[in-house]
Amino acid sequence: MKITEEMVDYISQLSRLQLPQEEKTAMTAQLEGIVAYMDVLNRLDTSGVEPVSHIFPLKNVTRSDEVVPSGDREELLANGPAVKDGAFLVPKTVE
Amino acid sequence: MTWETVIGLETHVELATRTKIFCSCTTEFGGAPNTHCCPVCMGMPGTLPVLNEKVVELAVTAGLALNCAIAPVSRFDRKNYFYPDLPKAYQISQLYLPIARDGAVDIGGGKTIRIHELHMEEDAGKLVHDPWLDQTLTDYNRCGVPLIEIVTEPDFRSAEEVIAYLEKLKETLQYLGVSDCKMQEGSLRCDVNLSVRPVGSAELGTRTEMKNLNSFKAISRAIAYEARRQIELLEEGKRVVQETRRWDENKDATYAMRSKENAQDYRYFPDPDLPGVELSGAYLEHLKASLPELAEHKRARYQADWGLPAYDTEMITSQKTLAEFFEALVALGTDPKQGANWIMGQVLGQLSAHGLEAKDMKLTPATLARLIALVKEGRLNRNTAVKVFEAVFVTDGDVDAYVKEHGLEQVSDAGLVETVVEQVLAANEKSVADLKAGKEKAFGFLVGQVMRQLKGQASPAVVNQVLRDKLG
Numbered sequence: 184m185k186i187t188e189e190m191v192d193y194i195s196q197l198s199r200l201q202l203p204q205e206e207k208t209a210m211t212a213q214l215e216g217i218v219a220y221m222d223v224l225n226r227l228d229t230s231g232v233e234p235v236s237h238i239f240p241l242k243n244v245t246r247s248d249e250v251v252p253s254g255d256r257e258e259l260l261a262n263g264p265a266v267k268d269g270a271f272l273v274p275k276t277v278e
Numbered sequence: 279m280t281w282e283t284v285i286g287l288e289t290h291v292e293l294a295t296r297t298k299i300f301c302s303c304t305t306e307f308g309g310a311p312n313t314h315c316c317p318v319c320m321g322m323p324g325t326l327p328v329l330n331e332k333v334v335e336l337a338v339t340a341g342l343a344l345n346c347a348i349a350p351v352s353r354f355d356r357k358n359y360f361y362p363d364l365p366k367a368y369q370i371s372q373l374y375l376p377i378a379r380d381g382a383v384d385i386g387g388g389k390t391i392r393i394h395e396l397h398m399e400e401d402a403g404k405l406v407h408d409p410w411l412d413q414t415l416t417d418y419n420r421c422g423v424p425l426i427e428i429v430t431e432p433d434f435r436s437a438e439e440v441i442a443y444l445e446k447l448k449e450t451l452q453y454l455g456v457s458d459c460k461m462q463e464g465s466l467r468c469d470v471n472l473s474v475r476p477v478g479s480a481e482l483g484t485r486t487e488m489k490n491l492n493s494f495k496a497i498s499r500a501i502a503y504e505a506r507r508q509i510e511l512l513e514e515g516k517r518v519v520q521e522t523r524r525w526d527e528n529k530d531a532t533y534a535m536r537s538k539e540n541a542q543d544y545r546y547f548p549d550p551d552l553p554g555v556e557l558s559g560a561y562l563e564h565l566k567a568s569l570p571e572l573a574e575h576k577r578a579r580y581q582a583d584w585g586l587p588a589y590d591t592e593m594i595t596s597q598k599t600l601a602e603f604f605e606a607l608v609a610l611g612t613d614p615k616q617g618a619n620w621i622m623g624q625v626l627g628q629l630s631a632h633g634l635e636a637k638d639m640k641l642t643p644a645t646l647a648r649l650i651a652l653v654k655e656g657r658l659n660r661n662t663a664v665k666v667f668e669a670v671f672v673t674d675g676d677v678d679a680y681v682k683e684h685g686l687e688q689v690s691d692a693g694l695v696e697t698v699v700e701q702v703l704a705a706n707e708k709s710v711a712d713l714k715a716g717k718e719k720a721f722g723f724l725v726g727q728v729m730r731q732l733k734g735q736a737s738p739a740v741v742n743q744v745l746r747d748k749l750g
């Protein structure tokens with residue numbers, strides 16, 4: 184499958200990324216390489232092989248409904264670039 | 279041309295668990311921003327979600343009560359979208375293998391709404407605009423709170439049917455203990471998919487989606503507005519554009535959201551962090567067997583077994599705790615109709631006077647049963663009993679002690695009543711003369727005087743009898 188610059192524009196728009204032209208060109212080539220590898224995988228005959236979404240045969244990994252004290256807010260907020268009034272501050276997204 | 283409105287609903291219901299769906303943070307409503315959070319629900323790199331077993335139990339319970347087929351194997355998928363209400367940039371939901379499918383809800387009037395599917399997912403955080411900085415603040419306390427989304431087929435033809443369905447859904451989920459369904463706290467909210475078509479047409483028109491409607495009033499008005507808007511467009515020869523529209527409560531109108539928000543390309547894929555959920559036949563049988571009796575069934579039973587009028591059964595089953603209170607009262611030997619009257623009159627009256635919900639009431643069925651028994655035995659008159667009720671309601675006080683302490687027991691001593699009647703007759707000769715002249719009103723006056731002397735503690739029936747005898 185051919186990756187076009189329009190596709191890169193579309194994907195970056197979905198991810199709210201603004202790519203300068205040189206990055207866009209680089210990204211187009213890199214994505215093309217990844218998708219080309221999928222083409223290699225697609226050449227394998229997988230008829231009769233059941234699709235799996237996990238590599239380990241695990242099921243029903245659950246926990247009981249018991250409250251554990253939450254994390255320290257200041258420590259959690261320290262992971263973001265901007266904070267105000269106990270909340271992360273992000274670019275305007277609310278209308 | 280006559281138009282028909284076609285509606286499908288997606289309802290999000292917050293589950294009544296103590297903890298979030300994939301971490302052990304509390305689900306308690308409110309709290310200072312970001313105090314109910316941990317690295318998992320804040321989407322920090324390197325964390326792993328672990329499913330809350332109670333979420334599965336409540337989702338399956340809801341699925342069973344809505345007559346769905348429960349999937350023996352279900353899985354979680356990632357719904358990818360980049361918006362700061364979800365710090366992971368995806369929501370964990372179920373697309374390919376939802377936990378329940380193909381249900382049906384009877385909404386009365388011979389109408390059944392088909393359930394397309396029911397799936398588990400996580401709630402998002404809250405975004406607050408900061409007008410000073412013109413930026414957005416993110417609060418992730420709600421992020422990761424468990425939800426079920428219940429998707430119907432496009433089976434509704436009017437706002438009334440939508441409301442009937444939601445009321446039924448709310449009542450069912452509350453009785454099951456699946457959710458408190460508090461719309462004002464966002465525990466139950468609706469997306470409405472609506473299209474119009476000429477009556478008789480088999481094809482569906484182009485639909486729009488209205489998101490996050492959180493009151494019955496908003497839902498009714500948004501449906502009325504949007505149906506009219508679409509019909510006007512079509513009658514002018516224009517097209518309906520498939521889009522998401524937002525209901526503006528203040529302007530009483532829907533408007534299209536910006537096209538970027540409309541870009542719905544979620545690129546779902548199975549979540550590799552979460553193994554599948556496989557339910558055994560024994561587990562399903564166990565949940566089926568422990569489904570509680572639903573309101574609808576209780577109403578039918580109260581009518582059939584105890585002869586209660588439909589109106590009473592509606593009132594009593596309007597809250598699950600009230601229905602349980604009523605059943606306990608009857609089990610203690612109270613006459614069902616008497617019990618129902620006390621609940622509808624005094625209990626509901628006191629709850630509303632104190633701004634309480636039935637589930638927060640301290641009064642026990644035993645206390646009310648005792649009070650009703652005292653009235654039945656003729657030891658308290660009804661008006662006094664109501665006063666006693668009001669006194670013991672808040673703290674579930676001791677009825678017998680209260681009656682004794684305040685000397686409220688009804689005077690059943692006929693001799694005492696007789697003495698008082700004689701005194702009253704002697705002191706009110708004019709009224710006696712009036713009565714003999716045919717003025718029945720005077721009789722009421724004399725009864726009143728006797729009751730006053732006896733501080734309202736005599737049985738009105740006894741006073742009436744003694745008076746009539748003396749006046750002979």
Ligand SMILES: [Zn+2]
Nearest residue numbers: 301303316319
């Ligand atoms: Zn958490």
